[in-house]
Amino acid sequence: xxxxxxxxxxxxxxxxxxxxxxxxxxxxxxxxxxxxxxxxxxxxxxxxxxxxxxxxxxxxxxxxxxxxxxxxxxxxxxxxxxxxxxxxxxxxxxxxxxxxxxxxxxxxxxxxxxxxxxxxxxxxxxxxxxxxxxxxxxxxxxxxxxxxxxxxxxxxxxxxxxxxxxxxxxxxxxxxxxxxxxxxxxxxxxxxxxxxxxxxxxxxxxxxxxxxxxxxxxxxxxxxxxxxxxxxxxxxxxxxxxxxxxxxxxxxxxxxxxxxxxxxxxxxxxxxxxxxxxxxxxxxxxxxxxxxxxxxxxxxxxxxxxxxxxxxxxxxxxxxxxxxxx
Numbered sequence: 001x002x003x004x005x006x007x008x009x010x011x012x013x014x015x016x017x018x019x020x021x022x023x024x025x026x027x028x029x030x031x032x033x034x035x036x037x038x039x040x041x042x043x044x045x046x047x048x049x050x051x052x053x054x055x056x057x058x059x060x061x062x063x064x065x066x067x068x069x070x071x072x073x074x075x076x077x078x079x080x081x082x083x084x085x086x087x088x089x090x091x092x093x094x095x096x097x098x099x100x101x102x103x104x105x106x107x108x109x110x111x112x113x114x115x116x117x118x119x120x121x122x123x124x125x126x127x128x129x130x131x132x133x134x135x136x137x138x139x140x141x142x143x144x145x146x147x148x149x150x151x152x153x154x155x156x157x158x159x160x161x162x163x164x165x166x167x168x169x170x171x172x173x174x175x176x177x178x179x180x181x182x183x184x185x186x187x188x189x190x191x192x193x194x195x196x197x198x199x200x201x202x203x204x205x206x207x208x209x210x211x212x213x214x215x216x217x218x219x220x221x222x223x224x225x226x227x228x229x230x231x232x233x234x235x236x237x238x239x240x241x242x243x244x245x246x247x248x249x250x251x252x253x254x255x256x257x258x259x260x261x262x263x264x265x266x267x268x269x270x271x272x273x274x275x276x277x278x279x280x281x282x283x284x285x286x287x288x289x290x291x292x293x294x295x296x297x298x299x300x301x302x303x304x305x306x307x308x309x310x311x312x313x314x315x316x317x318x319x320x321x322x323x324x325x326x
Contacts, residue, residue: 028062030181033191034273035061035146041196041278046285049293053139060143061150066316068323073110075323078151080113081160082214090211095203097121115157116210119148123202123280130288135296136305146277152209153273159217163325164224171250172224179250180259180266189267193275196282209276216265223261227254 036058039050050057067074085104086092094100097117100109109117122145129137151157156173164172181189199205228236231254238251250258259266285291301309 028065030177030185030270031061031065031147031150032058033181033185034150034270034277035143037191037193037274038146038196038277038281041193041274042282043196045290046196046282046293049135049138049296050142050281056139057143057146060140061147063140063312064144064147066312069319069321070312070315072322076110076112076114077118077148078113078115079157079162080115080210080214081162082113082158082210083217084112084160088211088215090207090214095207112160115148115152116206119145119152119206120203122148123284126281126284127287130285130291133291133293133296135299136301137298138293138296142281145280149209149277149280150273152206153213153269153276155213155217155220155269158210158213159221161217161221164221167221167225169221169224169228172221175224175250175255175258176220176266179255181270183252183255184259185267185270189270191271191274193271193278196278197275198286199279199283202280202283205276205279209272213269216269219262219265224258227258227261231257 036054039047039054039057042050064074064078068078082090082093094103095116097120100117104112122141126138126141126145129141154177156162156176161167162173164170185191236251236254237248239246239248241247285293
C-alpha cells in the first residue's frame with residue numbers, strides 16, 4: 001500500500017516531468033528518439049522488459065545531461081577531444097583505461113574527455129545488473145548507456161573545436177546535433193536499424209565509433225564555414241517563440257541547406273546510434289547469461305531513489321552547468 005510520503009513524492013515527480021519536459025525539451029529530441037527506437041531492435045526475450053518501460057527508457061535518455069548541472073565529473077564522460085591525443089586514425093591512444101591514465105594523467109583525461117573508456121565501464125555495469133536481475137538498475141543503466149552511445153556518434157563530441165569556438169562558428173554543435181534532427185528527422189530520416197547484433201569485441205567496437213566521429217568532425221566544421229559565407233546573417237538566423245520566450249535559432253532554410261551539404265551524415269550517424277544502443281543492450285544481456293527478464297528484483301523505485309531523482313531534476317532546473325558549454 002502506498003504511504004502518503006510515496007504519494008507526495010510521486011505526484012511531485014509527475015508534476016515536474018510535465019512542466020519541465022515541455023519547458024526544457026529543446027535539445028533532448030535526438031537522445032530520446034535514439035533510445036526509444038533502439039527498443040524495437042531487441043529480441044522478444046528482452047522486449048518483455050523494455051517495451052512496457054518504453055517511456056522510462058525514452059524520458060531518462062537525458063539524465064546524464066541533467067547530471068552535468070549537479071556533478072562536476074559528469075561532463076568529461078560525454079566527449080573526447082581526440083585530436084588533442086593523436087592524429088587520424090588515432091591508433092596511438094591506449095584503449096585500456098589504466099594505460100591511458102599512465103600515459104596522459106587523470107587531470108589531462110578529465111579535461112579532454114573520457115567518453116570511450118566510460119562507455120566500456122557502463123557496458124560492464126549493465127552486464128552486472130542483468131546478472132543480478134535488478135530491474136531498476138537495468139532500466140537506469142540502459143537509458144544512460146544509450147545517451148553516451150549517442151554522444152559518441154556526434155563528430156563534435158570527438159573534437160576539441162567542439163562548438164566552433166576556435167573558428168567563429170559558435171552554435172554549430174546545437175545546429176548539427178539538435179536543430180537538424182528536430183527539423184527533419186521524423187519527416188525524412190529512415191530510422192530502421194535492423195535487429196540488435198552481438199558485439200564480439202566491445203572495446204574495438206566503441207573505438208571504431210569514436211574514430212569515425214573524430215574523422216568526420218572536420219567535414220562538419222568545414223561545410224558549415226563554407227555555407228555561412230553564402231548566407232547573410234538575416235538568412236542564417238531566425239527567431240521562434242518557445243514557451244513564451246523569443247529564441248534566436250538557425251533558420252529552417254539554412255539548417256536544411258547545411259544538412260544537404262553533408263549528404264546523409266546526420267541521418268546515418270543517428271541511425272548508427274540506434275543500432276549501437278540496441279547492440280550494447282543486447283550484448284550486456286548475452287554476456288550476463290541471457291537471464292529471464294520476467295522474474296526480476298527491485299522492480300520499483302524506493303522513496304529514497306525517487307527523492308534522489310527529484311533532487312537531480314531540481315539541480316538541473318535551478319543549477320549552473322558544471323564543465324564546458326556545448
